[in-house]
Amino acid sequence: MIKKAEGFYEYFERKDGSKTKATHYCAGCGHGIIHKLIAEAVADFGLQDDTVFVSPVGCGAFCYYYFDCGNVAAPHGRASAVATGLSRALPGKVVIAYQGDGDLGAIGFNNAFQAANRGEKFVCFFVNNAIYGMTGGQMAPTTLPGQKTATSPAGRDVANDGFPLKVCEVLNQLEAPRFIERVSVADTKRILKAKKAIRKALEIQKEGRGYAFVEILSPCPTNMKMNAVDAAQWTIDAMEETFPLGNFRDRSDEEALQPNTIPVKPLEELVVASSSEDAAADDFAGKEFKFCGFGGQGILSLGLVLAHAGNDIGKNVSWFPSYGPEQRGGTASCSVVLTDKEIGSPTVDKPDVLVAMNQPSLEKFAPTVKAGGVIIYDAQIPVEFDLPNNVSVYAFPAAEIATSKGVPKAANTALLGALIALDLIGLPEDAVLTALKDSFAKKPKLIPKNMEIVETAKAWMRDNL
Numbered sequence: 001m002i003k004k005a006e007g008f009y010e011y012f013e014r015k016d017g018s019k020t021k022a023t024h025y026c027a028g029c030g031h032g033i034i035h036k037l038i039a040e041a042v043a044d045f046g047l048q049d050d051t052v053f054v055s056p057v058g059c060g061a062f063c064y065y066y067f068d069c070g071n072v073a074a075p076h077g078r079a080s081a082v083a084t085g086l087s088r089a090l091p092g093k094v095v096i097a098y099q100g101d102g103d104l105g106a107i108g109f110n111n112a113f114q115a116a117n118r119g120e121k122f123v124c125f126f127v128n129n130a131i132y133g134m135t136g137g138q139m140a141p142t143t144l145p146g147q148k149t150a151t152s153p154a155g156r157d158v159a160n161d162g163f164p165l166k167v168c169e170v171l172n173q174l175e176a177p178r179f180i181e182r183v184s185v186a187d188t189k190r191i192l193k194a195k196k197a198i199r200k201a202l203e204i205q206k207e208g209r210g211y212a213f214v215e216i217l218s219p220c221p222t223n224m225k226m227n228a229v230d231a232a233q234w235t236i237d238a239m240e241e242t243f244p245l246g247n248f249r250d251r252s253d254e255e256a257l258q259p260n261t262i263p264v265k266p267l268e269e270l271v272v273a274s275s276s277e278d279a280a281a282d283d284f285a286g287k288e289f290k291f292c293g294f295g296g297q298g299i300l301s302l303g304l305v306l307a308h309a310g311n312d313i314g315k316n317v318s319w320f321p322s323y324g325p326e327q328r329g330g331t332a333s334c335s336v337v338l339t340d341k342e343i344g345s346p347t348v349d350k351p352d353v354l355v356a357m358n359q360p361s362l363e364k365f366a367p368t369v370k371a372g373g374v375i376i377y378d379a380q381i382p383v384e385f386d387l388p389n390n391v392s393v394y395a396f397p398a399a400e401i402a403t404s405k406g407v408p409k410a411a412n413t414a415l416l417g418a419l420i421a422l423d424l425i426g427l428p429e430d431a432v433l434t435a436l437k438d439s440f441a442k443k444p445k446l447i448p449k450n451m452e453i454v455e456t457a458k459a460w461m462r463d464n465l
């Protein structure tokens with residue numbers, strides 16, 4: 001049928017707000033055909049309002065431009081993990097993971113494989129074009145022996161690079177999958193077969209019968225460095241030799257395994273971190289902190305003390321570290337949420353309070369602080385940019401205080417004292433100090449000195465505010 005599938009949006013709106021009727025794919029690329037087959041089937045089955053589509057990273061990264069259904073974008077290689085979460089949280093809905101051969105076969109292989117092994121209730125459409133398309137044609141797990149790519153200019157050498165990964169054959173060793181088929185979109189005859197397999201896999205989802213996997217051989221003229229006709233022919237002649245088409249398994253009439261589902265709370269019952277733009281509008285329903293600095297400055301421990309203090313007195317807390325290069329001297333940060341509500345997400349994009357111990361992280365996170373929020377940074381940091389003017393900013397001599405007490409490494413403790421003095425934590429002081437002492441349980445000798453630093457920091461704030 002030469003018309004746009006019902007399951008697509010009327011216009012494809014891009015991030016800059018512009019609307020177009022064209023896709024972003026190259027001429028002759030298989031992704032567009034596969035999209036059409038999926039969109040048609042979802043619409044024909046009346047599933048648009050009951051479907052969540054998980055976009056991968058790869059050329060399919062913008063699937064959400066096109067499919068008029070629920071859309072979620074996954075990090076590279078994690079579409080099957082995200083689909084697992086969605087299908088468990090939304091029993092009865094149809095979940096689609098769409099993944100390329102780099103995405104699924106390389107970085108994401110384990111989670112895709114484990115999801116198949118658990119028989120999760122979603123369909124995985126695996127687009128095998130034998131190459132990393134989006135990034136410029138590097139060798140993929142499915143690159144053919146002898147195939148020249150940007151990273152195998154002399155051709156894939158199986159002695160160095162291993163053999164092409166036959167994902168259908170591997171998954172076919174597992175007990176749980178209900179449906180496994182390899183198809184192609186390289187010519188009309190093949191497209192019609194692909195259409196059937198795609199519809200079958202979606203029907204299995206509609207019936208809630210379990211995991212389905214459809215591998216689709218797909219031409220990539222740009223990186224195969226061929227015209228569209230030759231790329232399609234190569235997909236037939238060369239790829240099918242290694243990846244024979246056919247159905248590997250159809251157990252669609254068997255009852256599905258019944259994994260536990262995850263109860264989903266309405267959004268308004270959750271603190272979705274950083275949902276509010278305005279710190280002043282928030283009471284202690286939720287307070288969000290970002291601590292950042294170099295690895296080794298104790299930024300993660302400082303966040304932990306707050307999280308433990310909150311936990312000890314029955315708050316809901318989350319502590320979410322983010323490491324830079326895993327070595328002393330690399331940047332590190334952690335997000336802490338303290339709240340009476342349930343925490344919807346541990347990430348903090350717009351903190352109420354930012355504590356910064358080095359220049360790069362102050363520069364990075366200062367613009368993210370909520371209007372009416374607070375920034376405390378070590379006074380030794382040279383500030384060579386404009387700090388936001390809708391927040392309160394304190395340059396606090398944390399390193400200097402810690403050094404004056406003979407423990408330069410305890411600048412983080414001085415910052416804790418500053419937070420207490422400014423009453424920014426929102427927890428009773430004794431709970432915070434108990435958590436601080438507990439953090440030194442293995443080095444109790446350090447406790448008195450750290451308490452002294454807290455007191456000195458508080459006194460400095462009193463004297464200098």
Ligand SMILES: Cc1ncc(C[n+]2csc(CCOP(=O)(O)OP(=O)(O)O)c2C)c(N)n1
Binds near residue numbers: 104
């Ligand atoms: C964590 C991470 N590592 C690497 C990349 C770079 N990257 C983006 S897409 C891609 C591979 C895409 O290839 P494939 O999954 O085969 O999809 P195609 O583009 O061919 O459709 C890679 C390595 C990334 N975005 N994120």
